[in-house]
Amino acid sequence: MRTPVTLRQLEFLVALDDSRHFGRAAEAIHVTQSTLSAGLKELETTLGATLAERDRRHVAMTPLGAALAVRARSILRDVEGLVEQAATESDPLAGMLRLGAASTIGPYVFPALVGGLGARFPRLRLRLQEGLSDDLRAGLRDGGLDAAIVALPYDMGDAETRALIDDGYLLACPKDHPLANRDEIDGGDLTDRPLLLLERGHCLQRHALSAFGDEALRQDAAYEATSLPTLAAMVAARAGVTLLPEIAVRAGVAEGHDLALIPIRGAHPRRIALAWRRGAARSAAFEALASACAEILRAGQRP
Structure with a gap:
């Protein structure tokens, strides 16, 4: 009788496929590396096939190994979902929840959410991850994330979304800039x-350029930043002006820089939303999570 394949062996296979390094x-x-190597060797013996080709420096998955790793991920997700469904029957927001957020959102909402959600759902354990919106959408689709905080409008495929807050913009400019003493500005002040x-790939880059609908704004082609703190520093260095999201300003992204922050009239805000896989077993829990997140973040918007 053939030895059965274990979930632990499938976990070893997926880990090796992810890293291609023992x-x-x-x-x-x-x-330990020896435990992993022995477990994979046992799996290969059980299946009667080579799953990875090894030498001292490199690991290459065989075609069969790569294909079985895809199936193993699905099996492990199903088992994890089974365990979570049983554990959350009496408390839907208990156990591990893998929560992602866009990199222009996460640093400015995670601190409030960790404290606020912990107080409301003491049995909830959050595993947090930041990334680009494309990566978050893929994480939801592939099961690497349970839910994600994203900025709309953005095509989230068939994911469910629930609005949390609207996030407007402030113009950030040096204090000696011609617009620095204005009480507010509008799109016409920015057309020229x-x-x-931010560099292309960030949703905020697209959202900022479309903040005034048909009134197109232009990006300075000479520089693309990788983060909002870098943008604030470049403006302070008189490299130009930018639009900063209100949640980032409230969280202190402009602190330590000699900047003027000017309200903008008529700009379309980006909508911060919680997204999750349509039909997820914990959909009711995600609805409750969205309500709690909205309450926490709206409280942070109040003066």
């Missing part, structure tokens, strides 16, 4: 002023 794979799942913005 040491990093072992570290990722908190086992190229904006310092």
Whole structure:
């Protein structure tokens, strides 16, 4: 009788496929390299096939190994979902929840959410991850994330979304800039002023350029930033002007820089929303999570 394949062996296979390195794979799942290697060898013996080709420096998955790793991920997700469904029958917001957020949102909402959600759902354990919106959408689709905080409008495929807050913009400019002493500005004040913005791939870059609908704004092609703190620093260095999201300003992204922050009239805000897989077993829990997140973040918007 053939020895059965174990879930632990499938976890070893997925870890190796993810890292293509025995040491990093072992570290990722908190086992020794020898344990991982032995477990994979046992799996290969059980299946009667080679799943990975090894030498001293490299690991290459065989076609069968790569294909089985895809199936193993699905099996492990199903098992995890089974365990979570049982554990959350009496308390839907208990246990581990993998929550992602866009990198222009996460640093400015995670601190409030961790404290606020912890007080409301003491049995909830959050595993937080930041990334680009494309990566978050893929994480939801592939099961790497349970839910994600994203900025709309953005095509989230068939994911469910619930609005949390609207996030407007402030113009950030040096204090000696011609617009610095204005009480507020509108889109017309920006049409001939190229904006310092994030690099392409960030939703905020697209949202900022479309903040006034048909009144197109222009990005300064000479520079693309990788983060909002970098943008604030470049404006302070008189490299140009930018639009900063209100949640980032409230969280202190402009602190330490000699900047003027000017309200903008008529700009379309981006909508911060919680997204999750349509038909997820914990959909009712995500609805409750969205309500709690909205309450926490709206409280942070009040003066």
